[in-house]
Amino acid sequence: MAQREGPATDAATTPTEDPIMLEARALTKHFPVRGLRGRGKAVRAVESVDLTLRRGQVVALVGESGSGKSTVARLLAQLYPATSGQVLLRGEPVKVRFGRRFRAYCRQVQMIFQDPFASLNPIHTVRYVLTRSLRIHHRGLSKEELETRLAGLLEQVHLRPAERYIDKFPHELSGGQRQRIAIARALGARPTVLLADEPVSMLDVSIRLGVLNLLKELKEELDLAILYITHDIASARYFADRTVVMYAGEVVESGDSESVTQNPAHPYTQLLVSSAPDPDKLADAAERPARGEPPSLIKPPSGCRFHPRCPFAMDRCKTESPPSLPAGDGRVAACWLYAEGVEKPAGLEVKA
Numbered sequence: 001m002a003q004r005e006g007p008a009t010d011a012a013t014t015p016t017e018d019p020i021m022l023e024a025r026a027l028t029k030h031f032p033v034r035g036l037r038g039r040g041k042a043v044r045a046v047e048s049v050d051l052t053l054r055r056g057q058v059v060a061l062v063g064e065s066g067s068g069k070s071t072v073a074r075l076l077a078q079l080y081p082a083t084s085g086q087v088l089l090r091g092e093p094v095k096v097r098f099g100r101r102f103r104a105y106c107r108q109v110q111m112i113f114q115d116p117f118a119s120l121n122p123i124h125t126v127r128y129v130l131t132r133s134l135r136i137h138h139r140g141l142s143k144e145e146l147e148t149r150l151a152g153l154l155e156q157v158h159l160r161p162a163e164r165y166i167d168k169f170p171h172e173l174s175g176g177q178r179q180r181i182a183i184a185r186a187l188g189a190r191p192t193v194l195l196a197d198e199p200v201s202m203l204d205v206s207i208r209l210g211v212l213n214l215l216k217e218l219k220e221e222l223d224l225a226i227l228y229i230t231h232d233i234a235s236a237r238y239f240a241d242r243t244v245v246m247y248a249g250e251v252v253e254s255g256d257s258e259s260v261t262q263n264p265a266h267p268y269t270q271l272l273v274s275s276a277p278d279p280d281k282l283a284d285a286a287e288r289p290a291r292g293e294p295p296s297l298i299k300p301p302s303g304c305r306f307h308p309r310c311p312f313a314m315d316r317c318k319t320e321s322p323p324s325l326p327a328g329d330g331r332v333a334a335c336w337l338y339a340e341g342v343e344k345p346a347g348l349e350v351k352a
């Protein structure tokens with residue numbers, strides 16, 4: 001059986017030939033704890049995460065609050081320096097945080113934030129926001145070119161006619177319209193990769209699907225590689241080609257979205273799926289209730305970080321960190337239950 005040291009990797013099992021645009025290799029981030037009592041301590045927010053974003057694909061990064069999803073996105077966007085590990089853009093290692101090379105990186109890799117209220121400055125009109133993005137990323141555009149591109153950006157995010165929106169301030173727009181402006185601003189750079197950190201979670205439920213559909217359409221039109229960060233594993237099935245599940249800073253499962261969301265292999269993914277608000281699954285969730293809380297990342301549990309909450313934990317799980325193991329359907333799971341010779345316990349229902 002093929003085994004790999006460390007947690008589940010997304011890279012090993014990608015079946016398609018689409019070129020890799022952005023990649024994380026063993027990406028790790030520890031935040032030092034400040035203050036006298038924190039001396040020598042660190043929040044181990046992201047631990048050896050591998051992730052592959054391919055052209056024309058959406059990868060969902062799913063996990064509960066505090067599992068390290070946003071930190072991964074910020075590391076990929078070069079907003080934080082990594083403690084260790086690498087980010088590679090089209091195979092080239094990247095380590096830039098300032099100056100011209102940083103701007104060149106941002107032209108390729110753009111981020112969309114969760115809160116369209118906070119990410120747009122209230123004193124600037126849509127025209128200002130989009131013009132600024134175009135000017136920063138594409139110097140020397142003539143006035144006419146700028147106007148054409150501005151109208152094009154609004155058209156791309158379905159805010160039409162452009163004249164209706166161009167001179168509006170953020171407070172004159174709905175949450176969904178604001179998020180569309182944030183997306184248009186990102187597109188102004190003509191990126192190849194979008195990192196979308198919970199792009200719809202602050203929007204009304206009724207308009208979330210419209211924004212996700214827009215991102216899906218843009219992915220197809222522009223061949224974008226998209227990282228979609230979410231708490232909502234159900235939306236990953238709908239929106240993402242592949243799904244990567246994080247728990248307490250580590251990747252625990254990855255594979256194509258249909259298998260990961262419909263036939264989860266890792267006990268944590270099973271817990272996430274069973275506690276998603278799906279009326280058909282409520283009975284099952286009650287039978288296997290979530291035990292405990294996510295652990296402290298300053299002193300994470302030894303062995304598998306999920307073992308204190310895992311209904312199937314074995315002795316080995318308390319001491320040995322599980323490697324990435326094939327778990328059927330092309331998925332990999334960082335779980336000892338998938339090691340050779342281990343009998344699957346009753347209740348771990350994974351279709352072969």
Ligand SMILES: Nc1ncnc2c1ncn2[C@@H]1O[C@H](COP(=O)(O)OP(=O)(O)OP(=O)(O)O)[C@@H](O)[C@H]1O
Nearest residue numbers: 031043045063064065066067068069070071072297
């Ligand atoms: N700048 C920082 N300094 C110290 N600790 C941080 C910092 N940013 C994040 N953390 C910690 O790192 C861990 C992971 O946080 P992160 O925001 O990446 O998780 P998340 O999965 O995105 O959660 P959420 O969905 O709530 O945003 C948390 O314990 C958080 O408190």
